[in-house]
Amino acid sequence: MFYWMCRGRGAHSAHHRDELLDHGRMKFAERTQIEVSLERPVSPCAAKAQSTEKKVTEQNQIVQSQNGQSTPNSVSLAAHHSPFVPLCLVALAGNQVRYRAMGMDTLHVAVIGAGRMGKHHARIYAGHPQCKLAAVVDKDLDKAKAITTEFGGEALADSSKLDDTVNAATVAVPTVYHADVAIPLMERGIAVLVEKPLANDTPTARRIVEASQKAGVVLQVGHSERYNPVVRAMLRMEVTPRFIEAHRVSPFTFRSADIGVVFDMMIHDIDIVLHLVRDKVADVQAVGVNVLGPHEDVANARIRFANGTVANLTASRLALKTDRRIRVFCPTAYLTMDYQRKSGLALKLSENLDLIRMARERNFEDLSQMAGLDFGSMVKIDNLVVDDVEPLKAEIESFVQSVRTGENSGVSAEDGLAAVELAERIAASIREQGWGKQIHGFGG
Numbered sequence: 001m002f003y004w005m006c007r008g009r010g011a012h013s014a015h016h017r018d019e020l021l022d023h024g025r026m027k028f029a030e031r032t033q034i035e036v037s038l039e040r041p042v043s044p045c046a047a048k049a050q051s052t053e054k055k056v057t058e059q060n061q062i063v064q065s066q067n068g069q070s071t072p073n074s075v076s077l078a079a080h081h082s083p084f085v086p087l088c089l090v091a092l093a094g095n096q097v098r099y100r101a102m103g104m105d106t107l108h109v110a111v112i113g114a115g116r117m118g119k120h121h122a123r124i125y126a127g128h129p130q131c132k133l134a135a136v137v138d139k140d141l142d143k144a145k146a147i148t149t150e151f152g153g154e155a156l157a158d159s160s161k162l163d164d165t166v167n168a169a170t171v172a173v174p175t176v177y178h179a180d181v182a183i184p185l186m187e188r189g190i191a192v193l194v195e196k197p198l199a200n201d202t203p204t205a206r207r208i209v210e211a212s213q214k215a216g217v218v219l220q221v222g223h224s225e226r227y228n229p230v231v232r233a234m235l236r237m238e239v240t241p242r243f244i245e246a247h248r249v250s251p252f253t254f255r256s257a258d259i260g261v262v263f264d265m266m267i268h269d270i271d272i273v274l275h276l277v278r279d280k281v282a283d284v285q286a287v288g289v290n291v292l293g294p295h296e297d298v299a300n301a302r303i304r305f306a307n308g309t310v311a312n313l314t315a316s317r318l319a320l321k322t323d324r325r326i327r328v329f330c331p332t333a334y335l336t337m338d339y340q341r342k343s344g345l346a347l348k349l350s351e352n353l354d355l356i357r358m359a360r361e362r363n364f365e366d367l368s369q370m371a372g373l374d375f376g377s378m379v380k381i382d383n384l385v386v387d388d389v390e391p392l393k394a395e396i397e398s399f400v401q402s403v404r405t406g407e408n409s410g411v412s413a414e415d416g417l418a419a420v421e422l423a424e425r426i427a428a429s430i431r432e433q434g435w436g437k438q439i440h441g442f443g444g
């Protein structure tokens with residue numbers, strides 16, 4: 001695989017970028033500096049301008065001399081004549097040749113949507129050593145200004161007005177607008193971190209994923225619970241769940257009313273469950289009820305996977321207090337975690353063999369003979385070792401790394417799509433049950 005760079009703002013650059021994208025996967029992009037990985041050689045005719053073709057030949061010679069290959073790859077370098085285009089060869093390993101422009105160490109980031117989540121994203125980018133908060137965009141300009149006053153950057157009312165120097169963006173507008181905002185950004189070569197859920201239905205989520213593939217830019221999805229330190233601690237244990245139980249309840253915030261509780265809250269647990277089980281969903285049975293609006297506010301889903309694992313998920317945005325827990329039952333361990341308090345316990349079979357042996361050997365026929373014993377004090381329990389990390393900060397760190405390296409190390413576009421697909425199946429099952437119809441006169 002080869003990495004090439006196409007620089008420049010003019011029509012030639014745009015044209016060459018498109019040509020290159022037909023042949024490979026864009027790795028790092030902005031309007032002025034575009035690095036492209038090529039999976040197969042590009043013919044020099046991709047670069048139409050004569051002067052560029054000359055440069056192509058020169059670059060081919062460089063590559064040939066570096067990698068010893070007889071079939072040259074070509075490069076589109078529309079702005080090669082510009083005095084401010086210093087290219088340097090930064091890495092050479094085997095037949096991998098990588099060009100990177102100097103001065104690319106700082107990402108110019110925009111946040112679209114200056115609501116509750118957008119403000120957190122802006123705060124974290126503003127304090128990130130490798131990022132510059134270039135702009136905050138909200139259709140309500142005063143909301144954007146309130147954030148730029150605190151954290152810097154330009155306040156805008158329309159993301160199409162973003163400066164060409166912007167190379168990454170968070171999309172934190174209401175879910176129903178994710179596609180409208182994210183797709184044009186990706187078409188401009190801007191990497192995006194789209195808040196969860198990726199979209200409010202599968203076709204729209206698929207359109208967003210396809211747009212990222214076509215543009216060759218990083219698309220990460222903001223399933224921030226994946227970065228919760230307690231989840232990371234659980235993932236480090238590499239457990240094999242057989243049964244998962246999750247509860248996620250909170251009072252209504254009157255935000256995210258454009259979607260139901262399955263897409264709004266249960267989606268976090270859906271993503272965690274899919275990530276843990278990594279198997280096909282065989283069956284979904286769900287019930288739910290809408291009380292305040294047209295979408296379900298309370299839901300319960302039982303998901304059965306092809307390998308037999310079952311997940312039972314409950315979500316409510318009509319609770320009087322916030323509580324977010326997950327319990328994971330495995331053949332060799334039981335884990336219980338509190339997402340909110342970021343604490344968890346693990347009971348491992350290997351550490352409790354003495355108790356099991358005692359129960360089985362002495363009282364196998366009649367366990368009630370052990371009734372005088374304190375079960376809790378006999379069981380060995382470990383506290384999960386949890387890092388002190390803000391989940392959103394860890395999520396943004398992984399996005400920044402993905403944009404800088406081109407490797408999607410965070411929650412991928414496909415993960416975001418899979419979560420939406422399952423959420424849609426759950427919502428469809430709820431509609432089949434028709435619970436909401438019981439709330440007559442309240443949009444049920």
Ligand SMILES: NC(=O)c1ccc[n+]([C@@H]2O[C@H](COP(=O)([O-])OP(=O)(O)OC[C@H]3O[C@@H](n4cnc5c(N)ncnc54)[C@H](O)[C@@H]3O)[C@@H](O)[C@H]2O)c1
Binds near residue numbers: 112159173224
């Ligand atoms: N990761 C999490 O834990 C988490 C938590 C809450 C919300 N979210 C997600 O974050 C997103 C935003 O949620 P929120 O609670 O911050 O919402 P919010 O209502 O507080 O903010 C949304 C902002 O977007 C602006 N907006 C709407 N359309 C726009 C457009 N086309 N261009 C520019 N600005 C526009 C609105 O004016 C508003 O200021 C949603 O997708 C939601 O599901 C994620």
